[in-house]
Amino acid sequence: MSNPIEWLQDNDEKVLLLVYFVLILGLSVPVARMVEQGYANGNLIRSVVRLQLLLGITQVSVLGLGFFLGLLTLMTIDHKKRVQAILLWIGVVTSLIIITAQGLGPGPSDIINNVLWLLGSLIAGLIFGGGAKLLDFDGLQTMEFRRATETIYFLILVVVGLTFIEYHIQYPEIFAVSSGGVAIQSIESLSVSLNKTNLVPNAVSSGLFLAVVNRFIQYDANKEFFILGPPASGKSLFLIGAYLEALGRFQSGDDKTPLDPSEDLISMIESLDRQTEGWIVGATGRGELNALEFQYVQGSVFPTNIKLSGSDYAGEYLNRLPDAITGATDPEDMDTTLTRLSEGVKESDTLLLMIDCERFTNNEPLDIPPYFSILQAAGDKDVILIATKADNLANEFEEEKGLEAHQYFEEFQDYVNQRLRQNENINSLIAQTGNTEILPVYYQTTTNEQGNTVPMRDQNGSVLTVGFGRLLDRLGGG
Ligand SMILES: Nc1nc2c(ncn2[C@@H]2O[C@H](COP(=O)(O)OP(=O)(O)O)[C@@H](O)[C@H]2O)c(=O)[nH]1
Numbered sequence: 001m002s003n004p005i006e007w008l009q010d011n012d013e014k015v016l017l018l019v020y021f022v023l024i025l026g027l028s029v030p031v032a033r034m035v036e037q038g039y040a041n042g043n044l045i046r047s048v049v050r051l052q053l054l055l056g057i058t059q060v061s062v063l064g065l066g067f068f069l070g071l072l073t074l075m076t077i078d079h080k081k082r083v084q085a086i087l088l089w090i091g092v093v094t095s096l097i098i099i100t101a102q103g104l105g106p107g108p109s110d111i112i113n114n115v116l117w118l119l120g121s122l123i124a125g126l127i128f129g130g131g132a133k134l135l136d137f138d139g140l141q142t143m144e145f146r147r148a149t150e151t152i153y154f155l156i157l158v159v160v161g162l163t164f165i166e167y168h169i170q171y172p173e174i175f176a177v178s179s180g181g182v183a184i185q186s187i188e189s190l191s192v193s194l195n196k197t198n199l200v201p202n203a204v205s206s207g208l209f210l211a212v213v214n215r216f217i218q219y220d221a222n223k224e225f226f227i228l229g230p231p232a233s234g235k236s237l238f239l240i241g242a243y244l245e246a247l248g249r250f251q252s253g254d255d256k257t258p259l260d261p262s263e264d265l266i267s268m269i270e271s272l273d274r275q276t277e278g279w280i281v282g283a284t285g286r287g288e289l290n291a292l293e294f295q296y297v298q299g300s301v302f303p304t305n306i307k308l309s310g311s312d313y314a315g316e317y318l319n320r321l322p323d324a325i326t327g328a329t330d331p332e333d334m335d336t337t338l339t340r341l342s343e344g345v346k347e348s349d350t351l352l353l354m355i356d357c358e359r360f361t362n363n364e365p366l367d368i369p370p371y372f373s374i375l376q377a378a379g380d381k382d383v384i385l386i387a388t389k390a391d392n393l394a395n396e397f398e399e400e401k402g403l404e405a406h407q408y409f410e411e412f413q414d415y416v417n418q419r420l421r422q423n424e425n426i427n428s429l430i431a432q433t434g435n436t437e438i439l440p441v442y443y444q445t446t447t448n449e450q451g452n453t454v455p456m457r458d459q460n461g462s463v464l465t466v467g468f469g470r471l472l473d474r475l476g477g478g
């Protein structure tokens with residue numbers, strides 16, 4: 001463990017999980033007490049239920065419970081929601097224990113007496129939540145039960161909300177329901193008042209509890225990233241490297257959400273497999289435009305759907321992009337590439353801007369000034385700065401520090417940042433975007449007989465990429 005902050009960053013999902021576990025456990029107790037008390041006080045709801053359904057409140061409770069458990073079962077099967085579902089099981093069991101211990105809510109004997117109601121409603125919950133999917137499950141795809149998960153939140157919201165009202169609002173009995181029928185009480189004094197006992201603690205604990213459950217049911221956030229960089233800055237190889245990393249995780253992980261690579265990306269990966277030497281992608285021909293994109297799921301506790309895309313094109317477009325984004329350019333004057341780029345920028349949440357380390361070490365212009373006006377034109381976008389071809393700095397790093405860059409990647413990243421900051425433009429870009437660090441990525445390279453720098457390959461002919469694991473983590477987390 002290097003230092004506590006880094007440990008937290010590397011284990012943020014586990015820490016978050018622990019926090020949620022403590023919250024659910026800690027909040028279940030006061031919320032269950034409130035629900036039980038509100039349920040006991042609940043004249044209005046009971047009366048309405050009796051009136052409308054001609055059922056006892058116990059049956060309604062058991063039905064609700066069965067339906068809820070059916071939905072929760074589906075949520076437990078849903079790969080993306082399993083952990084949250086387990087936490088909710090803990091919360092539900094805790095609450096039921098508290099409620100039944102007081103003999104208030106539907107107790108064990110009520111449940112046993114109504115076991116058919118319970119089973120029936122459990123099956124209804126399974127069907128309603130989309131359980132039919134289980135029948136034609138092919139074992140490959142990840143199953144999602146969004147409807148089940150959302151209904152769980154809705155039910156919890158209703159129960160907590162209604163019992164909160166019953167607990168805290170005092171009203172005269174409006175209906176008197178007896179075996180003889182329903183009589184509307186003559187209401188002489190329609191006095192509704194607020195019961196202030198425990199008002200603040202109940203409001204805080206139910207509010208917090210609902211917020212946590214709401215966070216649980218939220219399906220993965222979607223994040224779209226779009227890649228921009230000057231010609232030959234390594235955009236295509238960057239996307240290929242990121243895809244290979246995501247593919248590796250897909251194959252070793254148990255989440256089977258398809259990566260959906262675009263056709264152009266697939267054909268690049270194919271040529272990567274075919275070729276045994278050299279860079280995989282040739283320069284893009286004039287007028288040619290390839291769409292490179294794929295998606296993947298990052299994180300297991302709170303998964304995020306990540307979509308990474310970029311365009312492969314020839315020529316210089318960055319200078320023309322700001323006007324295209326703001327609409328200052330007449331659409332008639334925009335070619336397909338410019339249109340595509342400007343749409344890509346607009347649709348994305350985050351721009352990935354390439355800084356070419358090869359140009360940097362060769363003291364060539366980095367061509368990053370257009371980034372400033374693009375950011376201005378695009379408005380509110382997050383930015384991640386990527387140092388491509390960082391192997392150009394790795395040799396330097398190894399000579400200076402005596403460490404191998406890919407083994408001491410953290411140190412290497414610090415080094416790259418420190419070196420690149422020597423460039424004033426890069427420094428301003430960092431300041432402008434509120435970034436704290438640039439992420440280096442590279443293909444390990446070697447020099448071939450002709451003296452060209454080519455990617456190194458292992459015994460299996462696979463290229464060796466560095467920094468992409470960190471990159472994917474960053475895309476999912478930050
Ligand atoms: N040394 C080194 N060169 C790279 C790396 N990635 C890309 N290159 C070089 O940069 C060239 C352009 O890369 P490409 O991905 O096609 O750039 P794009 O035009 O921005 O899509 C490649 O042909 C390689 O020669 C890298 O990680 N290390």
Ligand SMILES: [Mg+2]
Binds near residue numbers: 235236284312313
């Ligand atoms: Mg390219």
